[in-house]
Amino acid sequence: MxxxxxxxxxxxxxxxxxxxxxxxxxxxxxxxxxxxxxxxxxxxxxxxxxxxxxxxxxxxxxxxxxxxxxxxxxxxxxxxxxxxxxxxxxxxxxxxxxxxxxxxxxxxxxxxxxxxxxxxxxxxxxxxxxxxxxxxxxSVPHSEKRSVADSIDYRSIDVESQYSGAKIEGDAITIDFVKQMIDDFKKQKTLHKRYAFQIVLQTREMLRALPSLVDINVPDGKHFTVCGDVHGQFFDLVNIFELNGLPSEDNPYLFNGDFVDRGSFSVEVILTLFAFMCMNPSAIYLSRGNHESKSMNKIYGFEGEVRSKLNETFVELFAEVFCCLPLAHVINNKIFIVHGGLFSVDGVKLSEIKAIDRFCEPPEEGLMCELLWSDPQPQLGRGPSKRGVGLSFGGDVTKRFLQDNNLDLVVRSHEVKDEGYEIDHDGKLITVFSAPNYCDQMGNKGAFIRFEAPELKPNIATFTAVPHPDVKPMAYANNFLQMFS
Missing domain, CATH: 1.25.40.10 (Tetratricopeptide repeat domain)
Structure with missing residues (x-):
């Protein structure tokens, strides 16, 4: 005693x-x-x-x-x-x-x-x-809801003669248009609603056609870059492209969820990523994160930002398009990439992930929820989630999942890391996070991973935050959340 x-x-x-x-x-x-x-x-x-x-x-x-x-x-x-x-x-x-x-x-x-x-x-x-x-x-029951996308005819929207920003000629979104748009965004100019609608609607069509788990093939001698959360940090996104090249057929990227919220340039981020996908779907792949959801967007700023920079129709449209984003990707049958993490049960096969009906808001439990929300833990087994959603999983869970599906590595994002990345579970799991100095206060580096085929060894590059205009993170967030930040 x-x-x-x-x-x-x-x-x-x-x-x-x-x-x-x-x-x-x-x-x-x-x-x-x-x-x-x-x-x-x-x-x-x-x-x-x-x-x-x-x-x-x-x-x-x-x-x-x-x-x-x-x-x-x-x-x-x-x-x-x-x-x-x-x-x-x-x-x-x-x-x-x-x-x-x-x-x-x-x-x-x-x-x-x-x-x-x-x-x-x-x-x-x-x-x-x-x-x-x-x-x-x-609210209208889900079964009775009509798609907002079906009610939009962007071609009927006139572009005023005084509009001097980037323009899409016809249906094709070109690299010249995307570069001009990025330049305009850097100067804090807005894109005309006609072209914003065109980009988002074309992206929706592409995403809807994809399975919930997308297989990516990287030919021998070619490379592929994986980025983690960007969270509305547009100027850091542009910096990634300056460091590693613009997305193209020969320089493809996967952005692994959480494109929006918290950072106050989320509209610029999402329109840039979507425009690259429209330009060439082999240049950029997009995975859903837990922040590509109505409940998060309501609280953490994206919804408010869309209202401020575009309009109410876009709020509904983005919510609809986010429900079309795939949940996971596999590179060359070897590397499994997901925003959050693994599952509360063993034996989950890739075919089950591919079969998930993802066209909905994320549920609070089950495979889809766990893909978007889970985190690794240092100890073996499984534990409760520190986030209150999903779960924590150990190295033994990662190892069994990889063995069951004949895979080599899990790459995930979802968590800020001081160095922009962290390697866990005996090298079998890498977290990558691409929003440096997250929320202008964490002081962390950002990172991206470049894989070269056929070996697909992870080559990790880190970078620091770049200056951005004086608009604070969470500037468009819900009132009460701003009071706490």
């Missing part, structure tokens, strides 16, 4: 660790902060502050499942500790669980009736829940 002296010593050491953790947090070293809060908790697990602080650090790393767990523990230790409810409410909001968040902010208000910040956040949360109820009340 620990003596009073030992307990005092532990409490004192834990406080010192908390101070170090707070300092790491202030300079955006959130993983380091989590490690230090964890050490403090191991010495003194009855301090609600350590749990709530660690919850906040998890939120910063988008590990909302872990944040909810830690905040709940803080509440259990001290039911009158308002920060516990506050942190949990913020994590629920970030997951789009507005009703759960509302309960927590009501509790914060009850505990701190005169706190203006608590009042403000409660009001925003109430508005979000009311909006959600209204949308549910007026």
């Amino acid at each position: 620990p003596t009073m002296e030992t307990e005092n010593s532990n409490a004192s050491s834990a406080e010192k660790l908390k101070v170090l953790a707070n300092e790491a947090f202030k300079v955006h070293k959130f993983s380091q902060a989590i490690d230090l809060y964890t050490q403090a908790i191991e010495l003194n697990g009855d301090n609600a502050v350590y749990w709530a602080n660690r919850a906040f650090a998890h939120t910063k790393l988008e590990e909302y499942g872990s944040a909810i767990h830690d905040a709940s523990k803080a509440i259990e230790i001290d039911p009158r500790y308002s920060k516990g409810y506050y942190r949990r409410g913020a994590a629920y909001l970030s997951m789009g669980k507005f009703k759960d968040a509302l309960k927590d902010f009501q509790q914060v208000k009850k505990l701190c009736p005169s706190d203006p910040d608590a009042t403000k956040k409660l009001k925003e949360c109430e508005k979000a829940v009311m909006k959600l109820k209204f949308e549910e009340a007026i």
Whole structure:
């Protein structure tokens, strides 16, 4: 049994660790902060502050499942500790669980009736829940929904004589048009709606024709580049093309999901990627990420940005096209590429992935959900997801999946990494992330992987962020989320 002296010593050491953790947090070293809060908790697990602080650090790393767990523990230790409810409410909001968040902010208000910040956040949360109820009340059943794409005739839209931006002549999208469009975007000019509609509608037709798992063939002597999350960081996307060449038949790319949200140039990113696909579908392949979904776009900025730069019809159109994106790719029957990760059950075959009916919003469980949301873990087996959706899977799960499908490597994205990439599971799994200095605050590098056939050895290139116009990340995000960022 620990003596009073030992307990005092532990409490004192834990406080010192908390101070170090707070300092790491202030300079955006959130993983380091989590490690230090964890050490403090191991010495003194009855301090609600350590749990709530660690919850906040998890939120910063988008590990909302872990944040909810830690905040709940803080509440259990001290039911009158308002920060516990506050942190949990913020994590629920970030997951789009507005009703759960509302309960927590009501509790914060009850505990701190005169706190203006608590009042403000409660009001925003109430508005979000009311909006959600209204949308549910007026929504049309999925079976009765008509495609918004079918109602758009872009050819009937006139281009005003004073429009001086990039133009598409006829039906063909050319490299000259794409270069001109990118140049215009760099100068923060907008593309005419007629051409934006043309690009998005043509992309939709191409994507609809693809299977849920796409096989890619890279001939001997040729190469193929895989990029991870770009998250609306248009100027960093352009930098990738400057470093590695524009997409073409001889210089093909796969962008592995999460093209939009958070960064405030998501419209420019998505129109650029879609235009390259229209120019030549062998030049660029696109995989769905967890942020290519209505629920995420509502919260993290893409929907607001589309409304601001285009119009309401485009909000619906993009949502429809995102449901057409393939879920995974395989290069030369050897490399499996997916946004999130692997599955809660063993024995999943590539043919099952190919057979998924993907033309819908991502479900909250099952193969499609796990492909978009799961993450690797260092320990063997499977565990709960730190995000609160999908799961965590170990090296043994990766190894069995590769053996079952006669594959060599899993490449995935979905997580910010300090170096832009991370190699796990005895070299059998690589995470690649292509948004450097993510959200203008993480200080990470970006990376892309170049594979040369026939060996297909991963050649990883890293790069740093480039300057962009003074538009902050999350500029178009939901009001309440901006209050927390």
